[in-house]
Amino acid sequence: MVVVNMWLEKLMELMGEDKVIVSQNVKERLSKDYYWYSPVLYEELKEKIADCIMKPTTMDEVKEIVAFAVDHKVPVTIRGAGTGNYGQAIPLKGGIVLDLTMLNRLLEVTDQTVRVQAGMKLGVLEKSLRAQGKELRIFxxxxxxxxxxxxxxxxSGGIGSIRWGNLWDQNILGVTVMTVEEEPQIFDVAGEEIEQYIHNYGTTGIVLEAVLPIENRTEWEQHIVSFHTFKEAIKFADELAHIExxxxRLVSVCEWPIPTHFQGLKEYLQPNKSIVMLELEEKSRELLKQLIQKYAGAIDLTIPASKYHRGLKVSDFTWNHATLWAHKHGENMTYLQARFKVGQIFxxxxxxxxxxGNEVQFHFEYIKIKGExxxxxxxxxxxQSKERLYEIIDYFRSVGVEINDPHTYLLGFGGYNLRMEEILQKKKENDPYDLLNPGKIPVKQETRLNK
Structure with missing residues (x-):
């Protein structure tokens, strides 16, 4: 085996050749995420690749790899399943991609919390919790x-955000973090300091475990309701969203023609109808029927609570899955992240x-932000082009629509009101050599960090 980097040879000597993955195919696959949702990011990031992949199975192995990386000043990019959309898990400067999916144990379940390792799949966790009469708040x-x-x-958020808000709304109760220094430290974080580890692209420390709040299991029915116009769909969804x-768990609205891309739903959907996709508590059925009648809608599909997450799931067509279906089955489709003004949406x-015109097709997810x-x-x-994309973004902003730009890999430029000053300070403390996912901090701030 020919090894170009001297540090790679030493890493193989330290950890064993079988644990240092240098296969080109594996490196290509595990150096990428869903960045291709954005044609802009695709062009910027398609050539980026790690020098090797590592899949530690214990915290001690993580610690050994991190100490080695610091000693040899090798960049380290932390990876989960790579389902992010902004190139969060793509190594801009090579080095090691540290895949944590083997750290996947469920550590403790109490009446109100669950503690898990960072590599555990949320679907596996949700299934395990529901079997015990519990469930996650958001995913x-x-x-x-x-x-x-x-x-x-x-x-940031997802299914459940209509009820519980996003990650910043007390939906993470604690994290266990490892620093990136000569002797890596492991410590627990709780309270407000957790915010310095949320949506930070793994730049301030390596999250190894998390404590999440859980709730009693609810019996969720799933529905797809169709309407003659998108405005009727929005009015229905808005009223339903406000009925406490x-x-x-889910209120998602897609205007036609977005549903034409939903291959798994084609047999249920009516042509030229906008749809609202719902997850509601089973006992809400009668009130739902009354509201549908008020807005002249029709139920196209109901999945009973007994089949919740067994087979077809309406959530597979919501949030950025709607973009995924459009990307796969449409031509040159991408997306924005926007926030319209309540009361001025129409x-x-x-x-x-x-x-x-239809160059922009509307899709809304109802959520709570600070309780609203x-x-x-x-x-x-x-x-059509990067220039046209940013012309559209500028126009959205000119009519008062906020945009969090999903076509940049720079932390903070995509919005979410990140507290960058505090994140930068924490990075300086926990990653003094700037080895964690380097290049994702905006240049101005990166310069200040290294002063």
């Missing part, structure tokens, strides 16, 4: 493959539709 639409650590460090006595949509019901938006776009 992404990719939960069947996404890991706990990947969601915490690269995500209806317990909800005026803003009319302005955008008047300017761009908010229509977050993931509009699907027909991509």
């Amino acid at each position: 992404p639409s990719t939960f069947m493959t996404a890991t706990v650590g990947g969601f915490l460090c690269g995500g 006595e209806v317990t909800k 005026e803003q949509m009319d302005a955008i539709r008047g300017k761009y 019901i908010t229509p977050a938006s993931l509009p699907v776009l027909i991509y």
Whole structure:
């Protein structure tokens, strides 16, 4: 075996050749995430690749690898399942991709919390909890493959956010973190300091374990409701989202023609109808029927609670799964992350539709932000060029629609009100040599970090 980097030879001597993966195919696969959702990121990141992949099975192995990386000043990029959309897990400067999916144990379940290792899949965790009469509060639409650590460090919200908000809303109670220094330290973090490890692309420390709040299991029915117009669908969804006595896990709205891409739903959907996809507590059925009648809708599909997450799942067509289906079955499709103003949503949509027609197709996810019901938006776009994309972004902003840019890998530029000053200080403390996922901190701030 020919090894180009001297440090790779030494790493193989230390850990054993079988634990240092240098296969080109494996490196290509595990150096990438879902960055290709963005044509802009695809061009910027398609050539980036690690020098090797490592899959530790214990904390001691992680510690040994990290100490080696610090000694040889080798970059380390932490990876879960690679379901992020912004290139979070792509190594910009080579080095080691540290895949934590083998650290996947469920450590403790109490009446109100669960403690797990970072590499555990959220789908496996949710299934285990539901078997014990419990469930998670929030998880992404990719939960069947996404890991706990990947969601915490690269995500924000998802299914359940209509009720519980996003990751910053006390949906993480604790994390166990390892520093990247000569003698790596392991410590627990709780309270407000946890925010310095949320959605930070793994730049401030290596999250090894997490403590999450859990709730009693709810019997969730799934529904797809269709409407003649998108505005009727929005009005229905908005009213339902605000009815507190209806317990909800998902309220997702897609205008036609986005549903034309949903291959697994084609036999159920009516042509030219916008749809609302729901997960509601089983006992809400009668109130739901009354509200559907009010807005002249129709139920296209109901999946009973007895079949929840057994087979077809409506959540597989919500959040950024809607973008995924459009990308796979449409032509040159990408997306934005937007927040419309409550009370001005129709005026803003009319302005955008008047300017761009069906080049922009609307998709909303109802969530809570600081306790307020908010229509977050993931509009699907027909991509023409980077220049056209940013012209559309500028127009959204000109009519008062906030944009979190999903076409950049730079931390903080995608929004989420990250407390960058505190994150930078924590990175300086925990990663003094800037080896963790280098290049993801914006240049100005990176310069200040290294002063």
